[in-house]
Amino acid sequence: MSVAVTRRRLLAGIAGAAGLAGTAGTAAWASGLFSTDPTLVTSDSALVADAEAARSRVGAATVTATLTPRPVTLDLGGTTVQTWGYAENASGPLIRARAGDLIRAEVVNQLPVATSVHWHGIALRNDMDGVPGLTQQPIAPGGRHTYEFTAPDPGTYFYHPHSGVQLDRALYGVLVVDDPAEPGRYDTEWIVVLDDWVDGTGRTPDQILSSLQSMGGAGHMGGMDMGGMDMGGMDMGGMETMNSPLLGGAGDVAYPHYLINGRVPTAPAVLTAKPRQRVRIRIVNAASDTAFRIALGGHRLTVTHTDGFPVTPVTTDALLLGMGERADVTVELNDGVFPLVAAAEGKTGQALAIVRTGTGVPPTATGRPAELDRQVLSTGTLDATDAVRLADRDPDRTHRLTLGGAMMPYRWTINGTTFDESEPLLVRQGERVRLEFVNRTTMFHPMHLHGHTFAVAGTGVRKDTVIVLPNQTVTVDLDADNPGQWMTHCHNIYHAETGMMANLAYQA
Numbered sequence: 443m444s445v446a447v448t449r450r451r452l453l454a455g456i457a458g459a460a461g462l463a464g465t466a467g468t469a470a471w472a473s474g475l476f477s478t479d480p481t482l483v484t485s486d487s488a489l490v491a492d493a494e495a496a497r498s499r500v501g502a503a504t505v506t507a508t509l510t511p512r513p514v515t516l517d518l519g520g521t522t523v524q525t526w527g528y529a530e531n532a533s534g535p536l537i538r539a540r541a542g543d544l545i546r547a548e549v550v551n552q553l554p555v556a557t558s559v560h561w562h563g564i565a566l567r568n569d570m571d572g573v574p575g576l577t578q579q580p581i582a583p584g585g586r587h588t589y590e591f592t593a594p595d596p597g598t599y600f601y602h603p604h605s606g607v608q609l610d611r612a613l614y615g616v617l618v619v620d621d622p623a624e625p626g627r628y629d630t631e632w633i634v635v636l637d638d639w640v641d642g643t644g645r646t647p648d649q650i651l652s653s654l655q656s657m658g659g660a661g662h663m664g665g666m667d668m669g670g671m672d673m674g675g676m677d678m679g680g681m682e683t684m685n686s687p688l689l690g691g692a693g694d695v696a697y698p699h700y701l702i703n704g705r706v707p708t709a710p711a712v713l714t715a716k717p718r719q720r721v722r723i724r725i726v727n728a729a730s731d732t733a734f735r736i737a738l739g740g741h742r743l744t745v746t747h748t749d750g751f752p753v754t755p756v757t758t759d760a761l762l763l764g765m766g767e768r769a770d771v772t773v774e775l776n777d778g779v780f781p782l783v784a785a786a787e788g789k790t791g792q793a794l795a796i797v798r799t800g801t802g803v804p805p806t807a808t809g810r811p812a813e814l815d816r817q818v819l820s821t822g823t824l825d826a827t828d829a830v831r832l833a834d835r836d837p838d839r840t841h842r843l844t845l846g847g848a849m850m851p852y853r854w855t856i857n858g859t860t861f862d863e864s865e866p867l868l869v870r871q872g873e874r875v876r877l878e879f880v881n882r883t884t885m886f887h888p889m890h891l892h893g894h895t896f897a898v899a900g901t902g903v904r905k906d907t908v909i910v911l912p913n914q915t916v917t918v919d920l921d922a923d924n925p926g927q928w929m930t931h932c933h934n935i936y937h938a939e940t941g942m943m944a945n946l947a948y949q950a
């Protein structure tokens with residue numbers, strides 16, 4: 443509650459501020475930890491190459507892709523925006539491989555700034571993880587970089603830059619790794635990508651970052667003319683509290699648009715199938731500051747996977763997904779026209795797609811299916827299947843990550859420090875490692891770990907991104923079997939960029 447009041451005052455206060463900061467972020471994601479420390483397993487270590495050799499399969503296929511991050515003009519459905527993307531639509535090219543395949547993606551950077559590509563959720567070789575300053579040099583404007591790695595585990599993943607707040611533009615795409623042994627108990631498949639959208643509507647994500655920092659007095663205030671900057675998306679009147687009964691503090695940015703597959707609700711994407719078909723829906727939350735509550739009107743959702751890995755199936759009315767989380771659900775479709783809604787949790791607005799298997803009246807842009815307010819499932823409560831359950835083992839080492847921070851100054855921390863001042867969290871290959879995410883803030887944080895899929899204590903559900911609620915602790919265990927230097931951070935891009943990141947570092 444106090445956070446919301448504070449935030450509202452901050453937002454009210456900024457209207458009178460002398461100016462907003464320019465486009466420079468703090469670039470914490472790219473700050474210089476590019477380590478040559480001989481006591482650590484750095485990304486160029488032979489141990490990293492050895493781990494990849496053990497992962498790669500003889501005779502594996504190679505899947506190639508070219509990503510060209512560039513300025514693009516997108517039609518979101520009557521709303522046209524200038525932004526940066528990998529393609530002429532909001533989501534970049536779908537990359538699809540089979541488990542064990544080699545993925546080779548060439549990145550041709552046509553942006554005016556440096557970038558990188560991170561392969562979110564994949565247990566890949568550390569030197570291909572896409573973190574400038576830690577695992578590679580940034581890809582300069584005009585530069586090229588080739589990523590090449592084995593994708594060991596089937597599932598629904600995505601890719602995005604690990605550079606500044608570029609994720610909050612159209613710089614993301616889905617990576618599906620198919621299971622050669624997939625039972626395939628579904629007739630068709632849809633990919634549903636959720637996003638919160640602001641770029642090209644009067645403010646860039648970099649301007650939002652700067653204004654968040656300026657509001658807290660931590661940023662620079664000089665130099666930029668506010669004339670012509672449309673603050674409409676940011677609800678200056680304090681009407682929106684951005685709190686949710688499920689999440690507590692639910693975000694820092696009120697976006698003007700929420701998208702499913704790059705479309706605003708007034709011109710939604712249409713997903714078609716036949717009545718009584720079973721559809722597998724792969725849902726990716728690619729938003730930067732928004733959790734979504736997802737439901738399909740007239741149906742229940744059977745959740746079969748989260749963050750790529752299988753769970754004991756659970757049927758629910760609605761599903762909550764934090765930023766960076768994924769879920770696969772199956773649905774047996776009824777006959778008609780139905781709204782697939784992703785409501786911006788704790789915020790005003792929603793994303794919509796239309797599911798059509800027959801005739802019927804199309805749903806309205808603002809209609810709210812009753813399922814949204816019935817049973818809402820959070821992925822962290824699911825159960826791992828036996829096939830992917832981590833073996834019982836006592837941890838060899840425990841790291842506590844105390845999550846802190848505030849809106850004023852706008853600064854988010856792990857163990858009291860921002861990333862640029864942090865010490866690496868040391869582990870050794872072969873250890874069972876426990877991480878305790880202790881949230882001492884009044885906001886939720888979707889905590890993500892690179893290069894590993896941990897097991898959440900209690901149910902054992904395998905995940906790479908887990909929601910940590912205000913004043914709660916989530917404990918996860920992992921096997922340290924992928925040597926290198928790995929980011930763990932909040933997947934709220936504004937929290938990560940202002941400091942809520944740490945390095946889980948393998949010792950040599």
Ligand code: C2O
Pocket residue numbers: 560562602604766890892929931933
């Ligand atoms: Cu999807 Cu380090 O991020």
Ligand code: CU
Pocket residue numbers: 854886887888932933934937938942
């Ligand atoms: Cu956070």
